[in-house]
Amino acid sequence: MVDVLLGLQWGDEGKGKIVDYFAPQYDIIARFQGGPNAGHTLYVNGEKIVLHQIPSGIFHENTINLIGNGVVLDAVTLKKEYDKVSAFGVDGRKNLFIAERTHLILPTHRALDKASEISKGNDKIGSTLKGIGPAYMDKTGRNGLRVGDLLDKNFTTQYIKLRLKHQRMLDSFGFNEDISAWEEEFFEAIEFMRTLKIVNGEYFVNEKIREGKKVLAEGAQGSMLDVDFGTFPFVTSSSTISAGVCTGLGIAPQKIKEVIGVTKAYCTRVGSGPFPTELHDETGERLRKTGNEFGATTGRPRRCGWIDLVALDFACMVNGVTQLVMTKSDVLDAFENLSVCTSYKIDGKEAKQVPYQICKVPIEPQYQSFEGWMTDITKITDHKDLPATMKQYIEFINNYLGVKVSYISNGPGRDQIIKA
Ligand code: GDP
Numbered sequence: 001m002v003d004v005l006l007g008l009q010w011g012d013e014g015k016g017k018i019v020d021y022f023a024p025q026y027d028i029i030a031r032f033q034g035g036p037n038a039g040h041t042l043y044v045n046g047e048k049i050v051l052h053q054i055p056s057g058i059f060h061e062n063t064i065n066l067i068g069n070g071v072v073l074d075a076v077t078l079k080k081e082y083d084k085v086s087a088f089g090v091d092g093r094k095n096l097f098i099a100e101r102t103h104l105i106l107p108t109h110r111a112l113d114k115a116s117e118i119s120k121g122n123d124k125i126g127s128t129l130k131g132i133g134p135a136y137m138d139k140t141g142r143n144g145l146r147v148g149d150l151l152d153k154n155f156t157t158q159y160i161k162l163r164l165k166h167q168r169m170l171d172s173f174g175f176n177e178d179i180s181a182w183e184e185e186f187f188e189a190i191e192f193m194r195t196l197k198i199v200n201g202e203y204f205v206n207e208k209i210r211e212g213k214k215v216l217a218e219g220a221q222g223s224m225l226d227v228d229f230g231t232f233p234f235v236t237s238s239s240t241i242s243a244g245v246c247t248g249l250g251i252a253p254q255k256i257k258e259v260i261g262v263t264k265a266y267c268t269r270v271g272s273g274p275f276p277t278e279l280h281d282e283t284g285e286r287l288r289k290t291g292n293e294f295g296a297t298t299g300r301p302r303r304c305g306w307i308d309l310v311a312l313d314f315a316c317m318v319n320g321v322t323q324l325v326m327t328k329s330d331v332l333d334a335f336e337n338l339s340v341c342t343s344y345k346i347d348g349k350e351a352k353q354v355p356y357q358i359c360k361v362p363i364e365p366q367y368q369s370f371e372g373w374m375t376d377i378t379k380i381t382d383h384k385d386l387p388a389t390m391k392q393y394i395e396f397i398n399n400y401l402g403v404k405v406s407y408i409s410n411g412p413g414r415d416q417i418i419k420a
Pocket residue numbers: 007011012013014015016017038039040041042291295296327328329330331409410411412
């Protein structure tokens with residue numbers, strides 16, 4: 001049996017914290033897409049740690065953590081992260097597994113990401129520059145190198161061949177930064193990776209499912225960054241939605257049971273692209289400050305705005321969300337008034353659907369106002385103790401989406417979560 005946990009907005013919904021919370025209920029936590037563009041923040045013994053490649057179940061001793069074939073893997077980031085979690089007493093050689101079909105991010109992919117962004121000028125995607133787009137291009141273009149290739153004695157020859165191809169592309173961009181230091185690090189990290197548990201991911205996970213083990217698929221990014229259904233071209237390069245779990249792990253759709261969608265109580269986005277409810281005023285600034293909205297991977301300030309139910313409804317639809325987790329609700333504790341976007345006005349007409357032209361047409365979000373709860377909720381542990389005004393806010397969202405918020409996260413800490 002497989003459950004899925006993924007972000008419903010533009011990423012950074014707090015997925016890492018929620019996976020860490022649910023991890024004891026599962027035998028396996030598996031990443032199925034994305035790469036080191038992800039930054040999932042966890043608190044372990046009160047100490048903050050940000051994971052980019054390793055699944056967020058790594059701090060639970062008896063949990064298997066699988067990097068699935070749908071991920072793109074940066075060996076250098078993995079090695080650094082491995083050392084970081086080892087310092088917490090984690091034995092990665094025991095509970096970290098990597099699928100052999102997982103594609104590798106090469107130093108030239110990172111260079112190509114940078115060269116491509118520079119060439120776009122003002123139209124840049126706002127990529128994290130981790131080489132995600134170029135690595136997925138080499139996957140679908142049938143050129144990429146995979147983790148299983150590391151065990152092949154011709155790996156270096158294959159690498160040199162692909163590197164030459166990339167060099168021609170970099171030359172055409174006029175990109176001439178020296179990447180030899182990156183390459184040195186890369187080959188060191190490749191040596192290290194050869195010592196890890198490399199498995200046939202699809203047999204590995206399906207055998208566990210047959211044995212009755214429970215799998216939680218951990219999404220990265222968010223549904224509005226999905227390569228098909230997000231705000232294209234301002235998206236990432238993978239399938240971030242629940243369908244990505246099947247291709248990203250090699251499991252059949254009937255195996256998926258719960259789809260847990262994570263949303264903030266408001267909304268953020270980092271990087272370029274449309275964001276209908278973005279606030280460019282003091283309220284936006286206040287959300288950023290109170291919510292500490294700065295990227296976990298790049299440190300960039302996140303753009304902030306009110307919760308967008310049109311986009312959330314769309315995300316619930318394409319994912320088949322069965323339950324919601326609302327995070328960062330405490331960030332709204334001291335806001336006198338709250339707004340919830342219930343429709344878009346496009347060309348004078350009201351719409352409740354996300355338009356194909358979202359990147360091109362001006363959208364006027366229509367809001368319903370709510371009274372704020374003006375209460376510190378961070379220490380509340382029981383749903384019955386939540387302020388009535390907050391319950392009304394959540395009830396409205398439940399009714400609009402037709403999916404229930406079953407957990408409310410009221411702080412970054414491991415125990416700050418309330419069952420509804
Ligand atoms: P992810 O990429 O979805 O895992 O999210 P990030 O880790 O990038 O960003 C979420 C940020 O919000 C992190 O700094 C978390 O520690 C923090 N966080 C998560 N849940 C809550 C919450 O309920 N309240 C507050 N105040 N912070 C939270």
